[in-house]
Amino acid sequence: MSNLYDPTVARLTFRALLGRKRGLILTALPALLLLVAVLVRVLVGADDQLTAELLGGFALSAMVPLIGVIAGTGAIGPEIDDGSVVYLLAKPLKRSTIILTKLYVAVGVTVAFSAVPTLLAGFVLNGNSQQLAVAYAVAAAVGSLAYSALFLLLGVVTRHAVVIGLVYALVWEAVVGNIIAGALTLSVQQWSLAVAQEIGGEGLITSEVGLTLAVILLAVVTVGGTWWAGQKLRTLTLAGEQ
Template identity: 60%
Template structure:
């Protein structure tokens, strides 16, 4: 019952603010661009890879991750209302997992579903390319949600730190610096997408055997660290 209340309050706080508007605008831009690009004479497979891989998975998805992952908890920490939540008889790890579930499900709705629709608009069902990118976004947005939730717990500048990571590391370094690609969530998502759509021309230097363990490690590890840090906030509040 308490977890349901935490989830409801988290959804209300996430969607009832300016963040809620961003969660509509960003996927809307992806869909709009896909509709416009559909009439292009360029190679459709390459065009789909550029829009869904580089723009979508490489830029828009991590930005959505920042908005969602930090939004489910950082506001409560900033305004001090987290103290009232921590006073409830609910283990701290359950608070984190509840907020993480809300963040993940929200990310799937605002990132994976629009990616699938954009892929279908651009390339139809050929080569399972739309499905491949959608699955890649599913796993990547899960990892992003956990990482940015952790940032929301450990720093009051979570949005700034998250944007720096999303725009510099994932959009630039993860795309163009070969040695850093192994540590890019985007590249892990692309590895999963390529496994789902092996004939879709999806390019990444990270193998599925490395991508899947790293996705699991980052998602679980960041969630665990967030729970540990949240328990520390309880002690600070009681001092």
């Protein structure tokens, strides 16, 4: 287990991600989702269609990837940018341990600030009718895993990780995917929707990707992104960082 997780690295990463500025940003989107859910329930009442549209259109397509960008890139990117990673790399730790620990933290933060609020919002909106709350919460959780690995990798390989992550989340998945045929196949959001579709919301949740392919692609991005991040971190030499 010591090769897979380091509590000191985890504590420092949590502290960096939940600092004042990032903490406020991480809290804003879930708070907005819950506020809208309460208002919709009070003004409109329980509505399965509206619940699916809000959880799919806001929570899964916007909130989850944006929080993934913040947590994934923020887990290591700032340390590389300001050079403080040199102190971490000087410790007697395997670089795979550093990457895995930061991935665990990024996933935990993303799930806590996206999947949990999605579940709560679903219960507020329609009391989990047609398993919509659970379906979208599970989709948000599996999406969190893939987004965290993908954006953690970006944080290691480029100083422009946040910009690239935002372009992917807000342009590729939200815009390009709806214009170019087949583009949604390369969408974490669609892979997550395939999982949600399997769980519930018959007729209300649809994905452009089949469940089997979605699971395979989620696994490839998560495992492949984590492995690649570890390999790239190994190429960072202490001399080159100073």
